[in-house]
Amino acid sequence: MKDNLLRRIWFFYVDGFKSMTIGKTLWLIILIKLFIMFFILKLFFFPNFLKGKTEEQKQKYVSEELINRAITE
Amino acid sequence: MFESIDTSLIDWSRAQFALTAMYHWLFVPLTLGLAMIMGIMETVYYKTGSVFWKNVTQFWQTIFGINFAVGIATGIILEFEFGTNWSNYSMFVGDIFGAPLAIEGILAFFMESTFVAVMYFGWNKVSKKFHLASTWLTGVGATISAWWILVANSWMQYPVGMQFNPDTVRNEMVDFFAVAFSPMAVVKFFHTVMSGWVLGAIFVVGVSSWYLLKKRHVEFAKASIKIGATFGIVASLIVALTGDISGVQIAKLQPMKMAAAEGLEDGGNGVSFTVVDDIKIPKMLSILATHDIDGYVPGINNLLNGGYKLPNGETALSAEEKIERGKKAIVALANYRKAVKENDAAAKADAKKILDENMPYFGYGYIKDPKSLVPPVGLTFWSFRIMVGLGGFFILLFIVVWWFHRKNKYQDMPWLQKVALWTIPLGYIACQAGWIVAEVGRQPWAIQDMLPVNAAISKLQTGSVQLTFFIFLILFTIMLIAEICIMVKSIKKGPEEIEQQA
Numbered sequence: 001m002k003d004n005l006l007r008r009i010w011f012f013y014v015d016g017f018k019s020m021t022i023g024k025t026l027w028l029i030i031l032i033k034l035f036i037m038f039f040i041l042k043l044f045f046f047p048n049f050l051k052g053k054t055e056e057q058k059q060k061y062v063s064e065e066l067i068n069r070a071i072t073e
Numbered sequence: 074m075f076e077s078i079d080t081s082l083i084d085w086s087r088a089q090f091a092l093t094a095m096y097h098w099l100f101v102p103l104t105l106g107l108a109m110i111m112g113i114m115e116t117v118y119y120k121t122g123s124v125f126w127k128n129v130t131q132f133w134q135t136i137f138g139i140n141f142a143v144g145i146a147t148g149i150i151l152e153f154e155f156g157t158n159w160s161n162y163s164m165f166v167g168d169i170f171g172a173p174l175a176i177e178g179i180l181a182f183f184m185e186s187t188f189v190a191v192m193y194f195g196w197n198k199v200s201k202k203f204h205l206a207s208t209w210l211t212g213v214g215a216t217i218s219a220w221w222i223l224v225a226n227s228w229m230q231y232p233v234g235m236q237f238n239p240d241t242v243r244n245e246m247v248d249f250f251a252v253a254f255s256p257m258a259v260v261k262f263f264h265t266v267m268s269g270w271v272l273g274a275i276f277v278v279g280v281s282s283w284y285l286l287k288k289r290h291v292e293f294a295k296a297s298i299k300i301g302a303t304f305g306i307v308a309s310l311i312v313a314l315t316g317d318i319s320g321v322q323i324a325k326l327q328p329m330k331m332a333a334a335e336g337l338e339d340g341g342n343g344v345s346f347t348v349v350d351d352i353k354i355p356k357m358l359s360i361l362a363t364h365d366i367d368g369y370v371p372g373i374n375n376l377l378n379g380g381y382k383l384p385n386g387e388t389a390l391s392a393e394e395k396i397e398r399g400k401k402a403i404v405a406l407a408n409y410r411k412a413v414k415e416n417d418a419a420a421k422a423d424a425k426k427i428l429d430e431n432m433p434y435f436g437y438g439y440i441k442d443p444k445s446l447v448p449p450v451g452l453t454f455w456s457f458r459i460m461v462g463l464g465g466f467f468i469l470l471f472i473v474v475w476w477f478h479r480k481n482k483y484q485d486m487p488w489l490q491k492v493a494l495w496t497i498p499l500g501y502i503a504c505q506a507g508w509i510v511a512e513v514g515r516q517p518w519a520i521q522d523m524l525p526v527n528a529a530i531s532k533l534q535t536g537s538v539q540l541t542f543f544i545f546l547i548l549f550t551i552m553l554i555a556e557i558c559i560m561v562k563s564i565k566k567g568p569e570e571i572e573q574q575a
Contacts, residue, residue: 012195013194016190016193016195017194022135022559022563023142026139026142029552030145036548037146055241059164059241062161063239063242063410065161065528066403067410069439070403
């Protein structure tokens with residue numbers, strides 16, 4: 001019963017994708033866009049600023065940033 | 074203790090964020106608006122069983138699909154930017170900002186994605202009732218998604234339901250419902266989502282008018298105009314109503330934004346509303362801002378100098394006094410962290426007390442010149458007038474189109490059809506102008522009163538922000554051109570089957 005349901009869902013999507021006309025162009029646009037976002041932009045232009053820091057180090061870093069940027073004189 | 078941050082870095086980071094957000098908002102409102110209109114059209118099909126209405130629905134679903142596919146995930150870049158360009162902000166806001174975004178991602182996005190598949194693939198495969206439910210749930214998913222994004226944005230405009238924890242250097246959520254249902258979030262949700270509905274209605278009426286001008290698919294166009302204009306009247310009136318409520322709220326919670334939107338240097342009681350230049354409506358600003366003909370509205374100078382009576386009876390602080398309190402809060406944070414390091418319980422308690430007392434003014438400690446508390450007045454002033462002026466025009470247009478359509482005369486009025494067609498870009502301009510008022514009008518704050526942009530920003534190379542700005546500009550423009558080309562092609566092709574059915 002469960003297998004049958006999964007099969008039906010699977011073929012629902014397969015048939016849907018097969019019968020698409022304009023949708024194929026749209027899927028191509030979506031895939032190109034996601035590739036650019038995650039493999040190019042994320043990899044080369046979005047370095048994780050706090051990466052590699054422990055939670056304590058992050059707190060220390062941000063607190064120093066917030067304190068040092070203030071004008072206290 | 075002053076560490077200078079390059080102002081061009083701030084400007085380029087703001088420009089990059091604004092660019093991304095503005096492109097994102099080209100796609101979202103049409104998704105929100107068309108989703109509802111498709112739902113109404115399919116409901117008519119469900120009730121009447123007419124194949125004509127099925128085809129009308131399917132045509133607009135195709136247009137919805139193009140917009141949805143091209144616009145999908147443009148918001149993800151905004152989330153990247155929070156982590157990279159605004160990392161201090163991201164750490165400072167903690168889970169308050171992350172929680173609504175996570176809910177949006179998990180609940181709303183999956184709901185939307187699941188049912189959109191049934192909506193497109195399910196014709197003739199699932200029951201009519203289930204398909205109708207899927208169409209509506211696609212729209213509901215998009216709307217819930219917008220809710221959580223707007224909750225996050227509203228918190229930046231009016232931070233509530235949190236407590237600053239100096240140990241973690243984060244604001245921690247203490248009242249989920251205060252965040253999720255803050256008055257700012259509720260009003261912003263209705264105002265923003267309904268503005269998307271208005272754009273959807275403008276789009277449907279405009280495209281349908283083009284068919285009438287070309288004398289093609291006339292029955293389809295008339296049926297679409299009937300739904301679009303009726304829906305547009307309701308949505309645009311709600312936008313006007315929520316805009317009025319929003320005005321009172323902004324006057325109370327973000328008075329500098331209100332003063333900038335009005336270009337009001339010196340306020341007072343019974344203040345006039347400036348339409349443009351010297352054209353003023355007596356007492357109108359007081360009515361709009363306070364719902365009282367003689368209500369007090371502070372101007373930019375009043376807000377900087379303080380000394381006027383607040384609605385709660387207290388005397389307003391000057392910018393200088395707020396800056397002093399902000400500095401005290403930041404020094405207290407430094408002392409607290411030092412006391413923790415040195416294990417000095419008494420000093421820790423003292424610092425915590427001072428920090429808690431002055432925390433509402435924390436962000437003012439980063440303000441060097443009180444004049445920098447004034448947002449760009451010209452841009453806010455004119456964006457506000459464009460938004461309100463176009464909003465009024467849309468109400469009028471929908472009523473006129475609806476009326477002539479009802480009298481069966483609209484198809485013989487090419488001038489009005491041309492007006493409706495050329496209103497499509499105006500719908501986008503109004504939506505963008507609304508966000509400019511909301512976001513430019515609250516500068517210099519990343520979080521109102523708590524964190525200005527010069528403290529929220531990451532230490533990046535200005536050159537790398539400039540580079541990514543232009544990459545995004547090119548990428549988004551290509552996507553926009555792709556969308557326009559595919560959409561125009563589909564519209565030109567038209568609902569062929571409908572003509573046969575009709």
